[in-house]
Amino acid sequence: MLIDGHGRKVDYLRVSVTERCNFRCQYCMPEKPFSWVPREELLTYEELFEFIKVAIDKGINKVRVTGGEPLLREGLENFIRMISEYKEGLDLALTTNGYLLPKVAQKLADAGLKRINISLDSLKEEVAAKIAQKNVLKTVLKGIEAARVAGLKIKINCVPLKGINESEIIDLLEFCKERGYEIRFIEYMENDYASKYAKGLDSVEIQNIIKEKYTFKKLERCGTSPSQEYELEDGYKFGIIEPHKDDFCSTCNRIRLTASGVLIPCLYYEDAQSIKEAIKAKDIKKAVEILKDVLKNKPEKNRWTENSEISARAFYETGG
Numbered sequence: 001m002l003i004d005g006h007g008r009k010v011d012y013l014r015v016s017v018t019e020r021c022n023f024r025c026q027y028c029m030p031e032k033p034f035s036w037v038p039r040e041e042l043l044t045y046e047e048l049f050e051f052i053k054v055a056i057d058k059g060i061n062k063v064r065v066t067g068g069e070p071l072l073r074e075g076l077e078n079f080i081r082m083i084s085e086y087k088e089g090l091d092l093a094l095t096t097n098g099y100l101l102p103k104v105a106q107k108l109a110d111a112g113l114k115r116i117n118i119s120l121d122s123l124k125e126e127v128a129a130k131i132a133q134k135n136v137l138k139t140v141l142k143g144i145e146a147a148r149v150a151g152l153k154i155k156i157n158c159v160p161l162k163g164i165n166e167s168e169i170i171d172l173l174e175f176c177k178e179r180g181y182e183i184r185f186i187e188y189m190e191n192d193y194a195s196k197y198a199k200g201l202d203s204v205e206i207q208n209i210i211k212e213k214y215t216f217k218k219l220e221r222c223g224t225s226p227s228q229e230y231e232l233e234d235g236y237k238f239g240i241i242e243p244h245k246d247d248f249c250s251t252c253n254r255i256r257l258t259a260s261g262v263l264i265p266c267l268y269y270e271d272a273q274s275i276k277e278a279i280k281a282k283d284i285k286k287a288v289e290i291l292k293d294v295l296k297n298k299p300e301k302n303r304w305t306e307n308s309e310i311s312a313r314a315f316y317e318t319g320g
């Protein structure tokens with residue numbers, strides 16, 4: 001079992017397989033970075049898998065593959081298959097912008113993927129294009145449909161932005177409700193890489209918009225997710241992720257690994273340690289030592305409320 005320095009059980013590993021992306025979302029990567037990490041500096045799928053195997057052996061039972069845009073990395077379905085075949089019953093999921101799903105959703109399901117979280121910020125072509133800085137909506141909708149047909153369990157992630165997609169919160173909720181997908185609205189997290197014009201809606205503002213049409217109740221927090229669940233009168237559940245709070249940190253169960261082998265103990269902090277050299281040298285024992293050290297020093301909670309610092313690490317690097 002993996003236990004961190006605050007006695008929390010860590011059983012969720014988020015693995016970012018690339019920082020590259022085919023979208024330029026205003027809240028994440030509005031401009032192409034000056035340079036990408038060169039391919040030869042990334043861990044290969046086999047190397048990432050060496051670490052994932054030992055992490056699973058030590059108690060990880062949920063693995064999420066993310067990015068950048070994970071589907072841009074060639075052969076992702078093979079990586080998914082390696083992980084899914086390693087342990088039956090593993091909660092294996094993917095977070096994606098959905099653009100490449102029409103081609104690969106079935107392959108991913110065949111490889112053993114069960115769940116998929118897809119970002120969808122607007123149902124209007126011009127608004128989606130304004131946020132992603134590319135004409136994406138039709139293809140993303142086809143991608144969501146392909147995931148449904150392939151039998152993947154779907155959640156939708158949406159970042160409401162002032163003056164951009166805030167008027168669509170109800171439409172997006174209803175789009176998901178009609179199809180049986182859970183939607184989670186995510187409070188925009190300020191960061192050094194986002195457009196300086198991006199301004200998010202907070203949880204209360206999001207709830208007030210939904211209240212204009214629906215009555216809902218807040219559910220007891222259960223489990224380890226940062227998402228606060230709400231239930232409409234007809235039983236449909238939606239979530240709001242309020243990263244500026246820290247009440248979910250006391251049950252934090254997660255650790256992040258980037259494509260270049262950096263183990264990140266908390267989304268909020270800069271501190272991290274690299275396992276790249278250990279993995280490249282096939283020194284798994286050393287990688288596990290580093291993992292244990294990272295866990296020992298995992299922060300108790302974020303400090304958004306205390307000092308409202310903005311994140312200096314790009315979301316496309318950490319994988320969200």
Ligand SMILES: Nc1nc2c(ncn2[C@@H]2O[C@H](COP(=O)(O)OP(=O)(O)OP(=O)(O)O)[C@@H](O)[C@H]2O)c(=O)[nH]1
Pocket residue numbers: 064066093095117155157186225226227241242243244254267302319320
């Ligand atoms: N503050 C904070 N936010 C998080 C954390 N994990 C996820 N989030 C936020 O939730 C967003 C969506 O996460 P997803 O990639 O869909 O994964 P998830 O919420 O763990 O998904 P499920 O396994 O379906 O619960 C991320 O982009 C972050 O904004 C966390 O540890 N801390």
Ligand SMILES: C[S@@+](CC[C@H](N)C(=O)[O-])C[C@H]1O[C@@H](n2cnc3c(N)ncnc32)[C@H](O)[C@@H]1O
Pocket residue numbers: 021027028066067068069070095096097117118119157158159186187188189190191194315316319320
């Ligand atoms: C970094 S993306 C990576 C996976 C994939 N490209 C996607 O967009 O789903 C993971 C999640 O982070 C969220 N995200 C990115 N930047 C964010 C920000 N500044 N504030 C809140 N959420 C953010 C996205 O909405 C997405 O749901």
Ligand code: SF4
Pocket residue numbers: 021022023024025028029067068069097119315316
């Ligand atoms: S949120 Fe996802 S799709 Fe948008 S720029 Fe970031 S990594 Fe790309």
Ligand code: SF4
Pocket residue numbers: 226246248249252253254265266267268299300301302
């Ligand atoms: S902010 Fe840090 S401590 Fe809190 S849930 Fe996220 S990763 Fe865990």
